[in-house]
Amino acid sequence: MAIDPSNILLTGRVAVVTGGGEGIGRGIAEGLTAFGATVAIWERNPDTCASAAEDIGALGIVADVRDSGQVDAALEQTSKTLGIVSILVNNAGGVFSSPLLETTENGWDALYRSNLRHVLLCTQRVSQRLVAAGLPGSIINVTSIEGVRAAPGYAAYAAAKAGVINYTKTAALELATERVRVNALAPDLTLTEGILRVSPDGLPDGARHMIPMARPGHVDEMAGTAVFLASDMSSYITGQTIHVDGGTQAASGWYHNPTTGDYQLGPG
16 A cells, blocks of 8 residues: 555544643644644643634633543533544643652652543543544653653653553553554753743753753654554554654763763763
């Protein structure tokens, strides 16, 4: 079967993007829409939910995906309004500093619920409907470079993101014969509204030395990979984590010397 350019199109498909009010989620929602999908944004912030939905032409549903009842209600509303969901992007998440010796049980639970619990809830609910209907689907879990490397000061967050990667593999195997593919997208530093809020004057110059391509990623670059994983162009890919990170994961600790530009491993 020859590759056809139409294989990248998502026309006629219904997609859900959690945490799609801004940042990477909004970028992915825009990308899926541009390639023909009808998109629902599930976002707990009513202001960003409404703004993104209006700008993109998506269905905006205010929902906290950490809560199973709200997930069920959002899925029911989406299905009744748009049709059965065949593309799910589990993008919602959150992070705060939590050094190992200072992490509380509440802090651990908060980071788990923000970054991993909803991946089960949303994946399970959407997959149940797809399997019952005998329809194929694509599930994309947004994890992080921190899921595959140590992250001092952010142990709980990194553990949750590592859990997303492993859950992606296991879910992919369980759903493979049901024609539901499950993959993950792992960004590194990406320019989002959240990043710019904490660094309004731009990123420190040293940040670019940590990334082989010497710049942060853009949300549109995350969206491009999500569109590929959602489309028939990736029909034989499942259980994979694609690092959309400018080469950080491959670098394994090598970085550009700020003075010479040469690669070095560790401090000079």
